[in-house]
Amino acid sequence: MIDPTARCPKWLIDRIRDSGGSISFYKYMDLVLNDPENGFYSTGKLKIGKDGDFCTSPSLSNDFARLLAIQIVDWLLDLEKSGIEDELFSLVEIGPGEGTLSRDLILAITDIAPTLISKMELVLVELNVGMRKRQKKVVNNLEGIKFRWSNIEDLTLRPVTGVIIANEVLDAFPVERLVFAENKVFRQGVSLRKINDEYSLEFVDLRPTSAIMRFLQDSNSLLNIEFPPKGICDRWVTEWHCDLPTWFEQLSKILINGSLLVVDYAMESKRYYNVIREDGTLISYRNQKANPNILKDPGLSDLTAHLCIESTVNYALINGWKFMGETRQGQALLALGLSKFIYSLQNTFSQDLSGALNRRESLLRLVDPMGLGEFRWLAFQKDNGFDLMLSNRFLEEPIS
Ligand SMILES: C[S@@+](CC[C@H](N)C(=O)[O-])C[C@H]1O[C@@H](n2cnc3c(N)ncnc32)[C@H](O)[C@@H]1O
Known part of the structure; x- marks a missing residue:
């Protein structure tokens, strides 16, 4: 399959040639996002926000952080009440993008629970140098809280107690693409x-690795997922988030007691591995435009793949996490009080009409079932000898 618009830049030609003429799609996605000199994230070319390549919930306004902070404060107070005597609670954000969520969470926690802040530190875990530079500009102005950048390996050596947040980061992890054709499965590759x-650039079929074959067998025997589903077209394509098992394993080593919240594009296996989803979930973003041509503009556009909920939960469980529950973002934010934010706008309408309308639009976008509202919140907990009872306000019935 040749797409004449999928031109290959010189640096990527060299990488593919160095690898013998073709690379796996996993390697391709890793290079175009994270290659230290050319990747979309590592160079910091990516811009998140209304004037950037795509919007994330925290990039719309600080409302997402203010609502999420209510849940984080609940968890931290629960940890405090349970008798854990850590001097410091850590709020760890993995993949902080522009750094706005970290900053706005700290500001919101300072408002809601000022006494907690003096017992807290903020830890940012960012893979890419270009993004870290951008985060520093946003977070360095924070006062009254200790903050630092770290990486998963260092945190494993000095584990923490507290809350870990991963908002829209797992969808940027490189995935294996699997092609089902003529009753066989292939690993998708990319060639010149x-x-x-x-x-x-063009797609090619490569031999599946033993890890891919194990994934297919385990999905069937452990999760009852049928591969491929009955009635697929020839060359039905899907994805496997093959880095998730290691990620949950590493994270279970960095958190002694506390919670992990994953917020991302995700769906149940029945919808994910479905006959009608014949080209998987991968999509490319640039300048606010989604493009199904995922080989276009390598290193200049984002790539994102949905998570399969059952597989994600299973990887967490086998790595020592307890699953607290999951819901859609719209439900979660309403349970945390989003409708109160909307009612409170009435007071500001008379003084600043356009400001109030903009904020109303941002709030509604957070819960829009056709957009960010469809994101899933998956919460896990880790306890080390303590009988932790963490309250999950985000899973309760929405309040009006
Ligand atoms: C789509 S952005 C999300 C940004 C932010 N969480 C938000 O909601 O606006 C993904 C971020 O995760 C970072 N990232 C990607 N892979 C990562 C990894 N394995 N560990 C830590 N950060 C990673 C990227 O560099 C980028 O900053």
């Missing part, structure tokens, strides 16, 4: 094709 002196 020369057309009129220019190199384009």
Whole structure:
């Protein structure tokens, strides 16, 4: 399959040639996002927000952070009440993007529970240097809280107690793409094709690894997921988030007691591995436009793949996490009091009409079932000898 618009830049031609002429799709996704000199994230070319490549919930306004902070404060107070005597509670954000969520969470926690802040530190875990530079500009102005950047390996050596947040980061983890054709499964690869002196990218079929075959068998025997589902078209494609098992294992080593909240594009296995989803869930984003052509503009656009809920939960469980529950973002934010935020706008309408309308639009976008409202919140807990009872306000019935 050749897409003449999927031109391959020189740096990527070299990488593919160095690897013998083709690379796995997993390697391709890792390079175009995280290659230290050319990746979309590592160079910091990516911009998140209304004027950037795509919006995330915290990039719309600080309302997402103010609502999420209510849940984080509940968890931290529960930890305090349970008798854990850590001097410091850590709020760890993995993949902090522009740094706005970290900053706005700290500001909101300072408002809601000022006494907690003096017992807290903020830890930012960012893979890419370009993004870390951008985060520093946003977070360095915070006062009254200790903050630092770290990485998962260092945190494993000095584990923490507290709350870990991963908002829209797992969808950016490289995935394996699997192609089902003629009753066989292939690992999707990416190769070069020369057309009129220019190199384009094309998909090729590679032999599946033993890890891929194990994933298919385990999904069937442990989770009852049928691969492939009956009635698929020829060359039905899907994804496997193969880095998740290791990620949950590492995270279970960095958190002694506390909770982990994953917020991301996700769906149940029945919808994910479905006959009608014949090209998987991967999509590319650039300048606020979604593009199904995932080989276009390598290193200049984002790539994102949904999570399968059952597989994600299973990887957490086998790595020592307890699953507290999951819900859609719209429900979670309403349970945390989003409708009160909307009612309170009435007071500001008369003084600043356009400000109030903008804020109302941002609040509604957070719960829009056709957009961010469909994101899933998955919460896990880790306890080490303590009988932790963490309250999950975000799972309760929405309050009006
Ligand atoms: C889509 S952005 C999400 C940003 C932010 N959480 C938000 O909601 O606005 C993904 C972020 O995760 C970072 N990232 C990607 N893979 C990562 C990994 N394995 N560990 C830590 N950060 C990672 C990227 O560099 C980027 O900052």
